[in-house]
Amino acid sequence: MAFFVSLHHRLVTQGAQTWPDKLLFVVLLPVSLLYGAMNWLRGSCYDRGWLSTYRSSLPIISVGNLAVGGLGKTPVVDWLVNYFCRQGKRVAIVSRGYGGSFTGDVGVVSSGDGQLLMAARVAGDEPVLLARHNPHVPVLIARKRMIAIQELERSFDVDLVVLDDAFQHRQVGRSIDLVLLDATRPFGNGWPLPLGNLREFPCALQRADLLLLTRGQGAIHEKIAEKPTFSSRHVLAKHVTDLEGSEILVDPLRGKTIVAFAGIANPDAFFRSLSELGLSLSQQIPLADHVEYTPAVVRKLTEAAIGADVLITTEKDAVKLTANMFEIPCYQIPLTIEIGDYEAFGRHLQTLI
Structure with missing residues (x-):
């Protein structure tokens, strides 16, 4: 699987250069055209009003x-x-809740009173992270987001x-x-x-x-x-937070042996940003986007951290971690835009x- 992921990444970023690349290009071209055409056709149906769109009273x-x-x-x-x-x-957030196990019509991750009502494994990592960052903002999830918006119209003052x-x-x-x-x-x-x-x-x-x-x-x-x-x-922050919520500056981590890991769509960009902060990464461990931290994944990270001083990861990953998972400190670092x-x-x- 990793081979095909790497091959696809190279095809997207560098083009078809080797014979396996060119063979893959020929195989995937009709599938890609069909996929694009189907989405274009679907969009055209919405543009012409053949598929209905819910118009909320809320911006x-x-x-x-x-x-x-x-x-x-x-x-x-x-x-x-x-x-x-x-x-x-008064702002609210609606998300699909991708990566979570929630199967109901609409879930309230936070009602905006500072309380987190759903765990990341249920709601998905991004909605939980948004709820943590914005404790006074309602955060709802729904596969059909129209239902979540209707719930906001009925039950929330936004x-x-x-x-x-x-x-x-x-x-x-x-x-x-x-x-x-x-x-x-x-x-x-x-x-x-x-x-x-x-x-x-x-x-x-x-x-x-x-x-x-x-x-x-x-x-x-x-x-x-x-x-x-x-x-x-x-921009990565100039401070990190451990899994118990204690915050320290990044500076004391420079010179330490660090193992970085990330289960996001572009982990390489995260690792580069850490290096640009002056952190020395002894290992960089990319994981699947929205990875579930099963005992096997935690064991892999624990083994990689033998001899290291600290682990460091993204806030998105940290919402799925607990302090007792690792024997050495594990820090999360905020990302802002x-x-x-x-x-x-x-x-x-x-x-x-």
Whole structure:
């Protein structure tokens, strides 16, 4: 499995260079075209009104991707929630709850009173992380997100909903479609899954309202698809927190033997960021996105940590870990997003909404 994942990554990032790459390209091309065509057809049915869309009385901001995973939607959702809370808005978050075991119609991860009502293994790691970051914001999960929004309309006093990972979720209408793109490769190799990493053909950006490039540097980027386009970058905090909640600065960790691990869509970017902070990583252990920390996975990490001083991971992984899992300290490091011209970005949000 790891071989095919590596082969696909190389095909997306470097193109078909070797004969196995070219063979895979030929095999996957018709599947990719069919996948893209089916999504285009589905989108056209929504555009023409042949498939129904629920229109809420609440303003809704959708945060989504054109490509699959690893672009940092969670920090962007955090940024939006904090921005509108500072404007005096009562904000709620709705997520699909991917990776969790919840099978009901709608689950309340947090009702906004500071209490966490669902565990990460049930609700999914991202909704729990968002609830921890925003204890006074209701966080709901639902596979059919329309049901969660209807629950917010009935039972919660909110002014605005942030819809996580919903660009392709057309069953719910939205006031703003904010789409994230990787600044280094906005369209990957230009092909939909499985030949590329796009969920839809790039023409889908025509229905976006605002584009945000992640892993960029500048303030305002040249327009893509004639849409207002901004640039942002992810920044690791200067402090870490252990699994019991105690916080220390990153500085004392420099010079220590560190084993880093991450079960996210792009673990290599996380490891690079740690190295850029001056941390010396003796081992880097990538795990599957939304990994379940079974006894076997914990045992693998424990064995890798023999002789190390500390373990370090992402906040997204840490919501599934407990302090008694490891014999050495395990730290999580927060990830935030910095938007180049955040004032202009905020003005665009206000205008669109």
